[in-house]
Amino acid sequence: MGIKLRLAERMSRLGTETAFEVLARARALEASGREIIHLEIGEPDFDTPEFIRKAAQKAMDAGFTHYTPAAGLPDVRKVVADHLSKKIGVAYQPENIVITPGAKPVMFLSILALIETGDEVIYPNPGFPIYESAANFVGGKAVPYPLQEKDGFRMEGEKLKKLVTDKTRMLILNSPHNPTGAVLGKKELEGIFEVIKSREDIWVLSDEIYGRILYDGQHTSIAAFPGMAERTIVLDGMSKAYAMTGWRLGFGAMPEALAQAVTKLAINDFSCTSGFGQKAIEAALTGPQEEVEKMVAEFKARRDLIVAGLKQIPRLTVTEPSGAFYVFPSIKDFGKSSKEMADYLLESVGVACLSGTAFGKFGEGYIRFSYANSQKNIRLALEKIKTTLEKL
């Protein structure tokens, strides 16, 4: 194969999600006989609840195997609209909803639809790496909001104000937050709202994919603030709360005109989301919610376990996460970079985790553990981490 590949220039602006690379490395080590504890990947270790799997099987047998309307089946859009209206407190209609293969397309397509060359997009850093990647890719300027440990990794209005310029076109929020587990409560959201309330040209992409995985208090969305639903895209989906990562089912709620633009992009890209998958969304959102509650209770027990265990390790500092299933301890006292520390834990004791810099440059000095693993494995990992860090 002698032909030299010449990629389009825009590819140089595209980032990636290193979680998948670390997972591949950890799996390769496993294949060579090493025992690995996986605390790197952000997906529930539970099976999708049986009644949801059954609903998809039934739908497949009933013929939901064809193309569907690009934005989703009307009945399912209605179910999602009702679900989000209840969760968020905004009266969404089916026309506000676009159903997508996973929640990620909501991120990419809304940025593609709204951001012009040179438009500034403020995003949390450390944060989900695709925000920065997508904003830069479309020609925008990704402007990091450096989240700080001393603020509990929460965004604050006063600090946000300093980043807002005439060119700001979008603000990305993520609560509960990946990778820190921080939650934006009403107070923080009020502070943020104060900064942007008079700027009708600023859109908010509110990533609420972990909104159900919350350990204290109520989920609050910026979309519920006066006038904000008219310029907020709520990103949500089935992956995390219902343990359905591999099904690739997500959705966005947004003003109807934007939903139409995003649907047009969907038609150009993936056409539609599988019909039987959408029937699984319907079953999940209208069926019994006990399994979600059970999973969240288990995540909470694991959160308590891992936080208590990490606190026992000298020189590590830990901020207690209030949601999602991640903890983001500081490793600043060990004289290693985040990447070196993540590599060291994998090589020395077979504990896979992610470098804080996998979430942007302000993640330096931290590592992320995902506690979507059994309590038994978390206990074992804690012992191993403690033993090896004590040697440094």
Ligand code: PLP
């Ligand atoms: N947003 C955040 C903050 C995430 O952590 C993830 C997945 O890890 C997503 C969005 C994407 O979700 P999905 O797998 O449904 O595309």
